[in-house]
Amino acid sequence: MGGIENLFHGFQIAITPFNLFIAVIGITLGTIIGVLPGLGGANGVAILLPLTFTMPPTSAIILLTSLYWGALFGGAITSVLFNIPGEPWSVATTFDGYPLARQGQGGQALTAAFTSSFIGALFSIVLITFFAPLLAEIALRFGPPEFFAIQLLTFSSFIGLGGGDPLKSLVSIVLGFILAAVGLDIVTGQLRMTFGFVDLMKGFDFIVAVIGLFGIGEILLSVEEGLSFKGTVTGMNLRVVLDTWKILPRYARTFVRGAFIGFWMGFKPGGATPASFMSYAFAKRFSKHPERFGKGELEGVVAPETAAHAAGVAAMLPMITLGIPGSPTAAVMLGGLIIWGLQPGPLLFTEKPDFVWGLIASMYTGNFIGVLMVLAFVPFFAAILKIPFAILTPLIVVVCAIGSYAVHNSMIDIWYMLIFGVIGYVFKKLDYPLAPLVLALVLGDLAENALRQSLIMSQGSLAIFVSRPIAGVITAVAIFFFVLPVLTPWWRRMRGTAVPSARPS
Amino acid sequence: MRAADLATASILILLGGVVVLDSMRIGIGWGTDGPRSGFFPFWLGVILILAAATIAVQAWRRAIDKPFVTRERLSPVLKVLWPATVMVILITPLGLYVASAIYLAFYMRWVGRHSWLAVALCAIGVPLLTFVVFELWFLVPMPKGPLEAWLGY
Numbered sequence: 001m002g003g004i005e006n007l008f009h010g011f012q013i014a015i016t017p018f019n020l021f022i023a024v025i026g027i028t029l030g031t032i033i034g035v036l037p038g039l040g041g042a043n044g045v046a047i048l049l050p051l052t053f054t055m056p057p058t059s060a061i062i063l064l065t066s067l068y069w070g071a072l073f074g075g076a077i078t079s080v081l082f083n084i085p086g087e088p089w090s091v092a093t094t095f096d097g098y099p100l101a102r103q104g105q106g107g108q109a110l111t112a113a114f115t116s117s118f119i120g121a122l123f124s125i126v127l128i129t130f131f132a133p134l135l136a137e138i139a140l141r142f143g144p145p146e147f148f149a150i151q152l153l154t155f156s157s158f159i160g161l162g163g164g165d166p167l168k169s170l171v172s173i174v175l176g177f178i179l180a181a182v183g184l185d186i187v188t189g190q191l192r193m194t195f196g197f198v199d200l201m202k203g204f205d206f207i208v209a210v211i212g213l214f215g216i217g218e219i220l221l222s223v224e225e226g227l228s229f230k231g232t233v234t235g236m237n238l239r240v241v242l243d244t245w246k247i248l249p250r251y252a253r254t255f256v257r258g259a260f261i262g263f264w265m266g267f268k269p270g271g272a273t274p275a276s277f278m279s280y281a282f283a284k285r286f287s288k289h290p291e292r293f294g295k296g297e298l299e300g301v302v303a304p305e306t307a308a309h310a311a312g313v314a315a316m317l318p319m320i321t322l323g324i325p326g327s328p329t330a331a332v333m334l335g336g337l338i339i340w341g342l343q344p345g346p347l348l349f350t351e352k353p354d355f356v357w358g359l360i361a362s363m364y365t366g367n368f369i370g371v372l373m374v375l376a377f378v379p380f381f382a383a384i385l386k387i388p389f390a391i392l393t394p395l396i397v398v399v400c401a402i403g404s405y406a407v408h409n410s411m412i413d414i415w416y417m418l419i420f421g422v423i424g425y426v427f428k429k430l431d432y433p434l435a436p437l438v439l440a441l442v443l444g445d446l447a448e449n450a451l452r453q454s455l456i457m458s459q460g461s462l463a464i465f466v467s468r469p470i471a472g473v474i475t476a477v478a479i480f481f482f483v484l485p486v487l488t489p490w491w492r493r494m495r496g497t498a499v500p501s502a503r504p505s
Numbered sequence: 506m507r508a509a510d511l512a513t514a515s516i517l518i519l520l521g522g523v524v525v526l527d528s529m530r531i532g533i534g535w536g537t538d539g540p541r542s543g544f545f546p547f548w549l550g551v552i553l554i555l556a557a558a559t560i561a562v563q564a565w566r567r568a569i570d571k572p573f574v575t576r577e578r579l580s581p582v583l584k585v586l587w588p589a590t591v592m593v594i595l596i597t598p599l600g601l602y603v604a605s606a607i608y609l610a611f612y613m614r615w616v617g618r619h620s621w622l623a624v625a626l627c628a629i630g631v632p633l634l635t636f637v638v639f640e641l642w643f644l645v646p647m648p649k650g651p652l653e654a655w656l657g658y
Contacts, residue, residue: 051643167556167563171517174553178524181546190542193527216589223581224574390617391609391627397589398605402635405601406645414593418586425582429573430510448545456539 007129010357013058014365022059023362026066027370031377033067034074035384039396041071041312042328042438043215046207047403049336057340058358064333065316065359066366069121071329072312073374074381076113076305081106081382089272089308092280096293096300107240109301110378115248116255116302118371120310123259124266125363128317132349132360135321139346144453145464147322149474151447152465153481154324158436160481161265161274168432176437179204180444187452199412206441208404210332212417213434215400217424219393224425241375244298251302254283258303262310267318267326272311279307313363320356321346324443328435331442507564509573514561517553524550581616588612600650602632 013019033044045064052060075090080097093113100109142150155173159166182193183203194200258279265275283303284293293300315326316333323345325331337344348356374381404417427434440447458464466472528543528550535541574582592608599607610628613619619627639645640658649658 050645051639054644165560167560170556171553171560174549174556175517175520178520178546178549178553181549185542187539188536188542190531192531192542192546193524195527220582220585223585224578226578226581388617388619390613390619393585393616394588394605394609394612395627395631397585397592398608398631398635401593401596401605402601402639402647405647406639409646411597411648414596418590418593422586426509426513430506430513432513451545452540460535460540 006133006353006357007361009353010359010361011365013354013358014062014361019059019062019358019362020365020369022063023066023366023369024373026063027070027073027366027373030067030070030072031074031077031370031374031381032070032384034071035077035381036392036396039399040075040214040218041068042332043211043400043403044071045329045332045336046210047215047399049207049332049339050403050406052336053339057337057342057352058355060336060340061333061355061359062362062366064336065362066370068312068329068333069366069370070374072121072309073114073117073370076117077110077374077378077381078385080109080113080301082385089276089304089311091273092276092304093301093308095280095304096295096297099294099296100298100301103296105296107237107378108244108298111241111244111375112248112298112301113305114371114374115245116258116305117309118367119255120259120262120306120308121313121367122364124263124310124313124317125360125367127263128313128363129360132317132321132356135317136346136349139322142322142346142470143468144450144457145468145471146474148447148450148454149465149471149478150322150324151443151450152478153474154318154443155436155440156478156481158433158439160484164431164433166485168430169436172427172432172434172437173440176440177444177447179209179437180206180441181448186445187449202408202410204416204441205407205413206438207332207335207407208413208416209420209441210328210438211400211404212420213424213427213438214328215396215403216417216421217428217434219396220421220425221428223389223393247298248302251299253286254279254299254303255306257282257286258306259310262307262312263314265307266311266314272308272315272327275311276304276308279303313367316363319344320348320359323446325439328438331439334442506571506573507567510564511561514557514564517557518561521550521553521557524553584616585612588615596648598650600653601647602636603650603652605635606632 014023029048030041030044033039034041039047045067048064048067052063055063075085076093076097078084079090079093080101083094083098085091085094097109097113100106158173159169178193180203183191183201185192191201261279261282262272262275265278266272280293280300280303283299284290287293287297287299289297312327312329315330317326319325319330319334323334323343325334334344342348342352342355400417400421401414404413405411407413424434427437454464455461464471465475524546528547531543532541533543533547588608588611592604595604595607606628609631610624613624613627614621635647639647
């Protein structure tokens with residue numbers, strides 16, 4: 001296989017001065033976005049998406065992915081220094097990161113966090129480099145039934161592995177699909193659920209939904225909880241970094257375990273958060289000093305960060321090979337691909353090799369530049385949180401409004417953004433997960449078309465999803481995940497362990 | 506919390522009902538060349554109603570309850586929401602840049618009690634910066650009003 005050759009070619013694209021410059025800009029903005037409350041990877045990418053319309057697609061995707069790496073790094077800064085997880089998968093990092101910072105070892109904790117992030121990401125990128133072309137080749141043989149089965153698997157894993165209330169996950173998914181169906185039905189040309197309103201004909205854009213649900217919703221949630229940044233001082237210098245690097249090889253096993261858990265959980269949707277918790281739990285179980293965890297054990301920072309970053313990168317694998325995003329951020333990037341005129345899916349590898357391999361190579365360069373930049377500029381990024389929240393809050397609202405408007409140059413989108421913001425706030429409080437809603441909104445048309453085409457192929461029989469070998473296996477796994485929440489309590493009762501497990505949410 | 510859960514579930518059931526009715530109007534069965542337009546949304550609506558109804562029953566049975574939001578914690582949320590709504594209303598007549606300047610200034614002064622100097626710097630600086638980035642560098646047009654027209658944009 002010409003994998004290495006392709007990758008080398010990709011590096012030639014990623015290492016041009018312009019693309020490196022783009023990567024630096026992306027990482028800087030991404031880290032700022034990751035540090036700010038209310039702005040995460042997904043809506044940061046969504047807000048910046050309109051700025052990429054005029055760029056070449058490869059530079060555009062490098063900007064957005066770099067932003068994503070930056071946001072992943074930035075989440076670690078707030079977790080360690082301020083005990084505020086910027087993203088759900090940074091929650092486990094606060095357990096030991098913040099105590100370390102309180103003990104004056106914030107520099108050590110941050111170095112460990114960034115280094116583990118980098119190693120976790122690198123592990124996933126190497127796997128993507130080798131697996132992505134293979135997976136794309138297999139996916140080329142997929143027909144509509146296989147694609148629908150994969151969609152089913154995508155959403156079933158939210159229900160079976162998401163960790164929240166399975167019914168509420170189901171509601172989120174269905175709601176996303178319903179919102180996606182609003183407007184013109186491209187197959188029959190009929191209007192659906194528009195009720196005579198012209199504005200509803202265009203349907204709902206998921207980018208606006210992302211900005212509202214995650215951006216405005218998050219800001220409402222954080223003002224309700226009362227923004228207070230009781231920061232700790234960072235003692236970050238080259239000496240601390242080098243000293244920490246000397247200790248880190250001790251945790252080699254934790255790195256490997258975390259990276260595997262992260263990759264395995266990550267290419268399935270919603271995997272980063274459970275991966276980080278699982279990696280933390282494993283590290284604690286196998287540690288010689290489990291009692292030190294939660295009080296400031298460096299290994300407790302290494303484990304979740306490695307897994308979270310490995311999972312975050314792995315989420316890109318199904319996006320570039322199958323055209324099915326593994327996370328809301330990947331979903332926004334997928335939307336970007338369509339806007340730039342690229343057809344996401346397995347054909348990308350044969351039709352746009354420059355784009356795919358440039359993207360994969362930029363994952364290496366982006367993460368490498370990223371880890372160096374965050375190590376060097378931590379005090380600068382941490383200082384962003386010193387901006388008073390009475391400036392930060394309206395600023396974020398304004399930026400969100402600009403981003404929503406820019407998608408289609410339409411005023412109604414700003415109103416949708418506000419409404420989605422309130423929905424996001426209420427849903428978050430009631431534990432309805434938001435990621436499945438966004439993914440369903442993105443994939444709605446694709447899933448519906450795959451379902452319809454499959455049914456046309458089979459003359460309306462659902463048996464087509466189990467009779468074809470590949471589709472059958474995927475459907476079986478999907479059904480298993482769907483019934484998992486029903487099976488688990490029953491299984492526990494059978495074994496006589498009545499103790500409900502503390503599930504990571 | 507229970508009341509909020511019940512209310513949300515009820516709204517979702519209603520929404521599901523609307524979806525089911527609209528889908529039945531356009532046809533949920535088999536057309537001449539495949540499933541008709543209402544087929545997919547119809548089943549989504551059915552699932553939504555069933556799931557939301559189960560959530561409502563579970564919420565109804567739940568004994569332990571904590572309030573969804575207390576009055577004093579709701580107040581900062583509303584303080585963000587209603588000025589933001591006013592800003593969105595103002596965008597149509599005044600343009601986005603002026604509306605966001607007013608919003609920034611108002612919020613900073615009212616909630617943050619910042620000095621007039623800081624308020625002026627931010628309220629003018631931020632829209633100016635976004636104008637340069639979006640209109641001039643990346644050529645992404647924003648809604649503009651009389652001020653921009655007067656300045657020749």
